[in-house]
Amino acid sequence: SDGYHMYRILYKNLPINLVFSLLILTSCTQSTKLNNDVSLENLGNKAYERQDYETAQTYYKQALQSKPTISAYEGLAQTYEAQNSWKEAVEIWTAISKIDNLTNLQLDKFKLKAAKNHARLGNASQARNYLNNINTNSILDSREGKLVSGLTSVLEGRETHAINSFQDILTQTPEDQSVKINLALTYLVFDKLDTAIALFNEMPNNQVAKLNKSIALVLKGKEKEALALATALQGENGAKKTIQYARDLKNIPPTSRARHLFGVK
Known part of the structure; x- marks a missing residue:
């Protein structure tokens, strides 16, 4: 693909190749100094705001094909993040971080x-x-x-x-519940089960906290209690899968358990 024109990838609904990104981005700092028409970028921003990420990507790519700007690259990277497409996003952030004159x-x-x-x-x-x-x-x-x-x-x-x-x-x-869940999961990773369960209990209406509490209960050896909680959340079939998932976490090292519980690839 090295022989392709450096903008060709922008016509496709695919991640931007890092090499191509770097070539385009070398002109970004100068392009952002110009008072150019950024209507395509604005359309991308509006699509992003209404969570229409595929449409936003299309507009950002068209904007980048016409007049590359750092803000358009930021917008494109954020659409990938919003879709949990971390690999595509990291290529763009890495490329941006290599621009001169930042x-x-x-x-x-x-x-x-x-x-x-x-x-x-x-x-x-x-x-x-x-x-x-x-x-x-x-x-x-x-x-x-x-x-x-x-x-x-x-x-x-x-x-x-x-x-x-x-x-x-x-x-x-x-009261930041997402951070509190991250902290509780960290305790769970390192077998501080009572502390994890106490934190999950502070969020009685949070379904994610309840589900992870059921996992902690399995690790603590309280499968009957865990099954009842998971069944109320997921039904019988879903609960059985959760219990088995938790059993599988018992005998793996913390770093592997962390990857599972925090949902990284």
């Missing part, structure tokens, strides 16, 4: 995005490399920065660091 703040922002997508792919070492090269404290200390750091640490088997990352967020926003 401010330090921009560069660190894109490094965090690349780290997040590497972590979602289970590439803990790559994620850690990006995190270690972020120099802006406000980015590392942001909610997203701590989430990425926490997930990366879980995948690395760094229990204390992962717990601290999630707890730091909850210190600021104690």
Whole structure:
């Protein structure tokens, strides 16, 4: 495919090849200085806002074919993230982070995005490399920065660091249920089952918390209680699958358990 015109890939509903991205992006910083018509990019933004991600991708790709801008690449990467297409997204964030003339703040922002997508792919070492090269404290200390750091640490088997990352967020926003679930899952990964169950109990109306509580109960040896809870949530057939899934988690190391529980590839 190296012989293809560098824009050809933009006509297809496929991930942008990293090599092509880098070629196009070399002109991005200059293009963004021009007062160009960005109507296609705006259409992409509107499609993204209404969660029509495939349409948004089409508009962003057309915009990039016409007048490449960093913001259009950001929009395209975000549509992939919204669809859990981490591989496609990380290629774009990686390419953006290699552009010359970015401010330090921009560069660190894109490094965090690349780290997040590497972590979602289970590439803990790559994620850690990006995190270690972020120099802006406000980015590392942001909610997203701590989430990425926490997930990366879980995948690395760094229990204390992962717990601290999630707890730091909850210190600021104690009712953040998604972070509380991440913290509870971290305890579950490292066999702190009572602590995990206590956290799940703090979210009685959260279906994800209830389902993961049933998994924790299996790991704790309380299968009858786990089955009753899972059955109420999923029905008999779904509950049986959940119980078996939890049994399979019992005898695998924390790093492998983390990949399962956090849903990374």
